[in-house]
Amino acid sequence: MNPDPDPSLASAEPDDSIRPEVLLVEDNADMRACLRKHLAKTYEVLEASRGDAGLQMVREEMPDVVVSDIMMPGLDGYALCGAVKSDPETDFIPVILLTAKTDAPSKIVGLEGGADDYICKPFDPAELLLRIRNLLRARTRLKALYAGQPGAPSLDPTPLSTPSGDDAFAGRVRSVLDRESQEAGFSVDALADSLGMSRASLHRRVAEVFELGPSELIIRFRLERAAQMLSRRAGNVGEIAFAVGFKNLAHFVKRFRGQYGQTPATYAASKSR
DSSP: OSSSOOTTHHHHOOOOOOOOOEEEEEHHHHHHHHHHHHHHTTTOOOOOOEEEHHHHHHHHHHOOOEESSSOSSSSOOHHHHHHHHHTTTTTSSSSSEEEEESSHHHHHHHHHTSSSEEESSOOOOHHHHHHHHHHHHTTTTHHHHTTTTTTTOOOOOOOOOOTOOHHHHHHHHHHHHHHHSSSSOOOOOHHHHTTTTOOOOOHHHHHHHHOHHHHHHHHHHHHHHHHHHHTTTOOOOHHHHHHOOSSSHHHHHHHHHHHHOOOHHHHHHHHHH
């Protein structure tokens, strides 16, 4: 590998408060440390030195991308990829396989096993950063689809609870969230600006009407919209998470489980029966 990737690649990534998580599965400690150094400039890096440990971390942490070596003791990269892609709870997580084998049959085995990309060693870290970035960007394609593009299925208004009965204010909030909350950068300040209110006034009114803070209200709205989309099979879990405005897949899955008591994949499966 070349010593350093183009530094402009890191700055090209969105400046998110919650950075995407990359799980690095590599049994060679030196290689793992080298890759971690480059990936950590842009991503939160999780590590595993064996394929079986990596698979457990996939199921527990739900990373945004898995980068795995192929040749490892025990569970190799092919088997790890196959296990990830055969499980409906994790099949939407992109997997990039790394290998020293450059022959076409080895590459075909990896791709047939469901790998989303394949990189031959030695490689420039800039290439890996670009491959990860491209995979993450591809998963945002539903944002445009569900932002009023022709042919997109309409979604019912999200059933936010308004215990105080202040329907006029609730309607204004719902209208803004319907229009803008799918943008990952949408914030409490953006909601306040859209409503023509100060941040302090927004906090007070939202607490009165919804019995929630504004930040929690935005998350609740996104989760309820995601539940609608999952019920309609409008995409896989990763696509829907990004479509409703979550920047980080693991955060989405954890919040969804907290709201609905089950993972997004299990919820979608229960609605299809």
